[in-house]
Structures are given as structure tokens and as C-alpha cells.
Amino acid sequence: MESYADRPWLKSYKLGPFKLKTAIEYPKKPLFTILDETAEKFSGKDAYYYFGKRMKYRELKRQVDKLANALIALGTKKGDTIIVFLPTCPQFIISDFAILKTGAILVPCSPLLKAPELKHQAQESRAETIICFDKHLDLVNSVKSGTMLNNIIVTSHEDYSPAESEEIREIPGTYHFRKLIADHEAKAIDVKIDPTDDLAILAFTGGSTGVPKGVMITHYQRLANILQGLPWMMAPFPTYRGSASSLLSVPIFHAFGHYIMQSSIYWGLRVFLIPDPRDTNMIVQLMNEYRLFLVFMVPTQLLKLAQPEIEIKRMPVMVMSAAAPLPAEVAQRLEEKIKMPISEGYGLTETVVSHINISAFAKVTRFATSPKPGIGLPVPDTDIKLVDPDTGKEVPFGDVGEIWLRGPQTMKGYWPDAGSGLEEDGWLRTGDLGKMDEDGYFYVVDRIKDMINISGMKVYSIEIDECLFKHPAVVGAVxxxxxDPERPGSERIKAFIRLRDDFKGKVEAQEIIDYCREKMAAYAVPKFIEFRDDLPLTVTEKIFKRALREEEIKGMKEKGEI
Known part of the structure; x- marks a missing residue:
């Protein structure tokens, strides 16, 4: 009898008439070599586009080498941790590769963090250096006490943009990013790195389900994951390398955004940088003007693009969604605009990418197949099994179970202990429930923590969300x-809905409940509906379910209901 260990998805490793590799060789070399090699092969190609300003790959490498020497002059040693507290901008890319070249460890932190959150990550990572915008200097100084932060490197929103000033305004107690680069040579740095053991990245989880944890990623693990993505999927089309463009609208400090940036660098792409992921106008303008080949987004961004008032031209673009489940209704609305299918990927901070839906990709490459929904196929050399959370046993094909995975891209462990967070034999429990079809394609059903228990009946919140999105008045739902105060241990279902502007004040909660009753089992119908103009988002643009749940429970306690 076939099992998950047989990797039944391998039979679907094909792009149109082309068969894709079922296994990959992963070189054991430092992660920063991907920039060195691209700068040599595509030296005159644009590395990025930022507010209309571009930089060639050869110049990007020179800037990186100069900053790496500056960091060493400041006392940076192999194994040190350096926080990059920046949004999507060229300075992040330069910092990323410069830090790697010194043998230090990059700690990407969201610039949307509040003081307590930033202080926690600074304390946990034991970072001595932080790179930030000058407008965040007061925040950084407010958290220094109780941390090891010593070196503060500042830059600005205008740096590396058309608005950049020739004058460098130095701030006492800090080092200026551009001055450090100007004052140091682009000399080669001799640091011995063991790619399989030495850390490249210490990324904190989003914290949407608990306290953020530091995820340790080695040079080898990240390089392996890069090779499992675009280079594997696009192997039949080598001419795209060094000639195509990607749109990075996912924040670069997010694990997925960071991965996409590094993957684009590896492939010699011109990366269009979106500083503010909520800037729908900039995203649409760049898509329409430059007809980009690859566009990476999260579902909340795609939801905005799918709105009727947003005009997007028909174009041969590959749009990939990740970081959260994409409602089928949203994908369909956008597909009708651009006349191309929307693909999904799947991963965690602990792995970044473990699945890619290549069925949608086939049409972009002019080898049309029938696109399948869902997160797609496990990437090469990745083992997946679906496990019953209650029994610990594998579930039959087609049944729902928790997604367990392992592969060369799986984290070294949670900081600071190697192996922590991993099960026996290196398996990672994702906390997500999924199922696999007969072709080896996977589908996320829900997070275990988001699954709703109605008197012992399992209700998947994502399925309710999907139903709500199909209502013509609904533009957002969670x-x-x-x-349930009347049944201890049981729950009730509450849905939060954002209505389309032309339906506001015209739709009652009961109408939504009646609509669900026609589409779903009685026990899965929401008992409560609340209309809201805005839904809380995490720093990575995911809908923050935990915040909603905590808010509801607090209110129920204040009313004496529980």
C-alpha cells in the first residue's frame, strides 16, 4: 500500500511537456555567494528598482563589500547577531549580504514593532548592532537599556531614492549608513564559514499564535530552499534568468519576502521594491507599466487588487500568493482581470517554502493545463506526512491531518538550541491541517488552533470564510x-465581515446567517455576525485571528458570560 514516504506527488513534477527534477544537488557554500555569482554573470543588469531609481548588480556587490568592511571595522565578528530594522528598501538588501559576508547573523525585524516587541527580540538575539531609519532612532534608543545594543547605524527613507541628498547628516551617537560605505574599501573578506552549521539568519516568528520564537536558518538551509523554488520550477526556461523582473510587495522583513528577494538575486532578476505593502496604487502602477513576470503577494493585498474599481491590464504575469490561505473567490475575481491563474505557495518561518502550486504556472509559460487549487506540491527532497493530531498516526490519502514536514530547508531549531522545535528524525509539526488529493496536490484546511469545536463536531474556519467570500456583499471575512457559555468545552462561531461600500447599511446580519444556512451544515453556520470597516492585521499583513478571539473573550468576561 502506498504511503507518504513514497512521495506520490513526484508523478506530478511536470510543467506542460517538461518533466522537472525529482531531486537536487545542494552545494555547500556560503549564502552570500549567490550575489557574487550573479554580479559576475549579470554585472550590467539592474538589481532593483526603487522609486524610479535603479542599481546594477556590479554596484550592488561593491556597496555590499564596502559595508561588510565597515561592519568589521566596528568590531563585528563571526557569529554576532545584527538587527536590520528596516522596511523594504535597498539598504535592507545591502545590509543582508554585507552581514552574511562578515560571518555574522542577520536578524530581520519588522519596523512596525512597538518598543516592548523590539526590546524582546533585541534581548533574545543578543544583538550589539542595529540598522534602522533615522525616524526610528527615538524608539531604538528607548529600548537600549537592558539589551546589548551598542552600535546604531542609521539611514533614511530618502537614501537610495531620487530624493537622496548629497549631504550626509550625521547624528551624534550613531553611524550613518552611507558614510560607512563611503569611508571603506570593497576589499575581499576572509571569513571561514561552515554552511551546514553556521547560521545565516535568525528570524522571529510572527507571533500571531503566541510569543515570537527565533528561528535558526543556516547558510546551507536557505540556499537549498532557494534552489527548491524558481531554479527548479523554471529549469525548462533558462532564458528568464537575468532578463525577467519580480515585484516584491511582501515586506522584505517577512520570511517569505526575504526569501523572494534572495531568490530574485540568485536568478539575476530586476526586483521592483514596494516600500509600503499597503500601497495598492504603486503596485497596480508598476504592474501595468512594466508587465512584470513574477508578482509575490499575500491574500490581503490580492483582495484589494480584486476590487472592481482597481484596473489591471491583462498580462502574462505569474502571481503567487503565500503566508495565509487564499480564498478561492478572491483568486477567481483577480484571474478574471489579468486572464492568468493565481498560484499559491506554502511554508513557515521554520522552512519558508515547502510547497508550490506549479499547475497554475504552466499557463504562464504557454503550456496550459487545468490549474488546481490549493498550495500545490512539496518541493524536491521534502518529505510530507499528514498525521492525526489525536492518535499520532498517519491518515489515509484524502483525509485531513496535521502537516508534518522535513527537508534540507527545515530550520536548525529554535534559538539558541539546535534541534529544539523538531520531532524525532527531524520532522517539523506545522500546526496546520491539510489533505492530499490523488495527484499529490495539497490543500490547507485550517490551523489546529483556529479549528472550531461545536459540541464535538470539527468545523474548519477557512471553509466558513470561503463561503462568506462568495456572498456578493462581502469584501472581507474572518x-x-x-x-459557549451554555456548553463548557464547546464553542460558538462568530464571523467578522467587511462589506463592499455599495452594500454598507443595506445588509443585515440575519441575511448573512441565512445565506450560510443554505450552503453549510447547520452546526457550521455562524451564530454571530459583526460588520467592521477594518480587520486587525499582523505586521505581515495577515488577519490577526488571535487578537479578535482575545477581544471577544475579554468582552464576555466583562459581561459575566464566562
Whole structure:
């Protein structure tokens, strides 16, 4: 009898008439070599586009080498941790590769963090150096006490943009990013790195389900994951390398955005940088003007693009969604505009990318197949099994189970202990529930923590969300379970809905409930509906279900209901 260990998805490793590799060789070399090699092969190609300003790959490498020497002059040693507290901008890319070249460890932190969150990550990572915008200097100084932060390197929103000033304004107690680069040579740095053991990245989880944890990623693990993505998927089309463009609208400090940036560098792409992921106008303008080949987004961004008032031209673009499940209704609305299918990927901070839906990609490459929904196929050399959370046993094909995975891209462990967070034999429990079809394509059903228990019946919140999105008045929806005061241990379903502007004040909660009753089992129908103009988002643009749940429970306690 076939099992998950047989990797039944390998039979679907094909792009149109082309068969894709079922296994890959992963070189054991430092991660920063991907920039060195691209700068040599595509030296005159644009590395990025930022507010209309571009930089060639050869110049990007020179800037990186100069900053790496500057960091060493400041006392940076192999194994040190350096926080990059920046949004999507060229300075992040330069910092990323410069830090790697010194043998230090990059700690990407969201510039949307509040003081307590930044202080926690600074304390946990034991970072002595931080790179930030000058407008965040007061925040950084407010958290220095109780941390090891010593060196503060500042830059600005205008740096590396058309608005950049020739004058460098130095701030006492800090080092200026551009001055450090100007004052140091682009000399080669001799640091011995063991790619399989030495850390390249210490990325903190989003914290949407608990306290953020530091995820340790080695040079080898990240390079392996890069090779499992675009280079594997696009192997039949080598001419795209060094000639195509990508749009980075996912924040670069997010694990997926960071991965996409590094993958684009490896492939010699011109990366269009979106500083503000909420700037829908900039995203649309760049898509329409430059007809980009690859566009990476999260579902909340795609939801905005799918709105009727947003005009996007028909174009041969590959749009990939990740970081959260993409409602089928949203994908369909956008597909009708651009006349191309929307693909999905899947991963965690602990792995970044473990699945890619290549069925949608076939049409972009002019080898049309029938696109399949869902997160797609496990990438090469990745083992997946679906496990019953209650029994610990593998579930039959087609049944729902928790997604367990392992592969060369799986983290070294949670900081600072190697192996922590991993099960026996290196398996990572994702906390996500999924199922696999007969072709080896996977589908996420829900997170275990988001699954709702109605008197012992399992209800998947994502399925309710999908139903709500199909209602013509609904533009956004999220479902949670809240305690049932009448049945201890059971829950009730509450849905939060954002209506289209032309439906506001015209739709009642009961109408939504009746609509769900026609589409779903009685026990899965929401008991409560609340209309909101805005839904809380995490720093990575995911809908923050935990915040909604905590808010509801607090309110119920204040009313004496629980």
C-alpha cells in the first residue's frame, strides 16, 4: 500500500511537456555567494528598482563589500547577531549580504514593532548592532537599556531614492549608513564559514499564535530552499534568468519576502521594491507599466487588487500568493482581470517554502493545463506526512491531518538550541491541517488552533470564510470560535465581515446567517455576525485571528458570560 514516504506527488513534477527534477544537488557554500555569482554573470543588469531609481548588480556587490568592511571595522565578528530594522528598501538588501559576508547573523525585524516587541527580540538575539531609519532612532534608543545594543547605524527613507541628498547628516551617537560605505574599501573578506552549521539568519516568528520564537536558518538551509523554488520550477526556461523582473510587495522583513528577494538575486532578476505593502496604487502602477513576470503577494493585498474599481491590464504575469490561505473567490475575481491563474505557495518561518502550486504556472509559460487549487506540491527532497493530531498516526490519502514536514530547508531549531522545535528524525509539526488529493496536490484546511469545536463536531474556519467570500456583499471575512457559555468545552462561531461600500447599511446580519444556512451544515453556520470597516492585521499583513478571539473573550468576561 502506498504511503507518504513514497512521495506520490513526484508523478506530478511536470510543467506542460517538461518533466522537472525529482531531486537536487545542494552545494555547500556560503549564502552570500549567490550575489557574487550573479554580479559576475549579470554585472550590467539592474538589481532593483526603487522609486524610479535603479542599481546594477556590479554596484550592488561593491556597496555590499564596502559595508561588510565597515561592519568589521566596528568590531563585528563571526557569529554576532545584527538587527536590520528596516522596511523594504535597498539598504535592507545591502545590509543582508554585507552581514552574511562578515560571518555574522542577520536578524530581520519588522519596523512596525512597538518598543516592548523590539526590546524582546533585541534581548533574545543578543544583538550589539542595529540598522534602522533615522525616524526610528527615538524608539531604538528607548529600548537600549537592558539589551546589548551598542552600535546604531542609521539611514533614511530618502537614501537610495531620487530624493537622496548629497549631504550626509550625521547624528551624534550613531553611524550613518552611507558614510560607512563611503569611508571603506570593497576589499575581499576572509571569513571561514561552515554552511551546514553556521547560521545565516535568525528570524522571529510572527507571533500571531503566541510569543515570537527565533528561528535558526543556516547558510546551507536557505540556499537549498532557494534552489527548491524558481531554479527548479523554471529549469525548462533558462532564458528568464537575468532578463525577467519580480515585484516584491511582501515586506522584505517577512520570511517569505526575504526569501523572494534572495531568490530574485540568485536568478539575476530586476526586483521592483514596494516600500509600503499597503500601497495598492504603486503596485497596480508598476504592474501595468512594466508587465512584470513574477508578482509575490499575500491574500490581503490580492483582495484589494480584486476590487472592481482597481484596473489591471491583462498580462502574462505569474502571481503567487503565500503566508495565509487564499480564498478561492478572491483568486477567481483577480484571474478574471489579468486572464492568468493565481498560484499559491506554502511554508513557515521554520522552512519558508515547502510547497508550490506549479499547475497554475504552466499557463504562464504557454503550456496550459487545468490549474488546481490549493498550495500545490512539496518541493524536491521534502518529505510530507499528514498525521492525526489525536492518535499520532498517519491518515489515509484524502483525509485531513496535521502537516508534518522535513527537508534540507527545515530550520536548525529554535534559538539558541539546535534541534529544539523538531520531532524525532527531524520532522517539523506545522500546526496546520491539510489533505492530499490523488495527484499529490495539497490543500490547507485550517490551523489546529483556529479549528472550531461545536459540541464535538470539527468545523474548519477557512471553509466558513470561503463561503462568506462568495456572498456578493462581502469584501472581507474572518471566522473565529468563542466559548459557549451554555456548553463548557464547546464553542460558538462568530464571523467578522467587511462589506463592499455599495452594500454598507443595506445588509443585515440575519441575511448573512441565512445565506450560510443554505450552503453549510447547520452546526457550521455562524451564530454571530459583526460588520467592521477594518480587520486587525499582523505586521505581515495577515488577519490577526488571535487578537479578535482575545477581544471577544475579554468582552464576555466583562459581561459575566464566562
Amino acid at each position: 471566522t473565529i470560535g468563542i466559548p
